Amino acid sequence: MAKKIIVSNIEIEVQRKKIKNMYLSVLPPNGKVRISAPVNVKDEAIKLFATAKVGWIKKQIKKIGNQPRQTQLEYVSGESHYVWGRRYRMEIRHNHRNSVEIKGNMLILTVRESSTSQQREKVMTEWYRKQLKEILPKLVAKWEETIGVEAESVRVKNMLTRWGTCNTKDKRIWFNLQLAKKPIECLEYVVVHELVHLLEKSHNSVFVGYMDTYLPDWRVTRKRLNSI
Secondary structure, three states: OOEEEEEOOEEEEEEEEOOOOOEEEEEOOOOEEEEEEEOOOOHHHHHHHHHHOHHHHHHHHHHHHOOOOOOOOOOOOOOEEEEOOEEEEEEEEEOOOOEEEEEOOEEEEEEOOOOOHHHHHHHHHHHHHHHHHHHHHHHHHHHHHHHOOOOOEEEEEOOOOOOEEEEOOOOEEEEEHHHHHOOHHHHHHHHHHHHHOOOOOOOOHHHHHHHHHHOOOHHHHHHHHOOO
8 A cells, every 4th residue: 555745745645666766747637646656665765755856746736726727518509628639529319229420520429318427427438448459550650660569468448647567577658538528639649658668667868768769759748648
């Protein structure tokens, strides 16, 4: 179970792992602060590390707090929904068969008349999953060949704090289902990011060097991904 510490009135989650160095993250969407630390590092050393980074932590929390947030969706006609970075106006239609269709600037969600917002959300979630699974294989195959690595499995799931995650030991990669709402270039950035982890596990200078080689504009795309 993760431990929590307080530094300058900031709650920080501490996760101990079999790693060599400490890593600090401020995670969207709520600015959660996390430190990953080697198993044998003392608590005092972790606190000193966090204290030295307080200014940076506050800056990142403020940046995340200023990012635009989409209001809670109710899945009703007139709402705005995003598909591959483009905004569509939802229109609800009724039928005994569920379906989702794009026509012009309209996103037509057909559901039973008695359906609840939770049921409509489920239909949309599965539709987004399908969109992502149609595009991911080609993107992954393209970059596997370019980078010279091969993932054992590629899967999709909803994640709260990460766009993607890579189990480097099993070569298993997960992509956030919410990426289907973002521009394609944002998805491509995450694909490259996770595949590069098969070459370098940590976010160190070696990792950054690979990213600069394969996707020179990755910093611009990452900023766009986290700001729209």
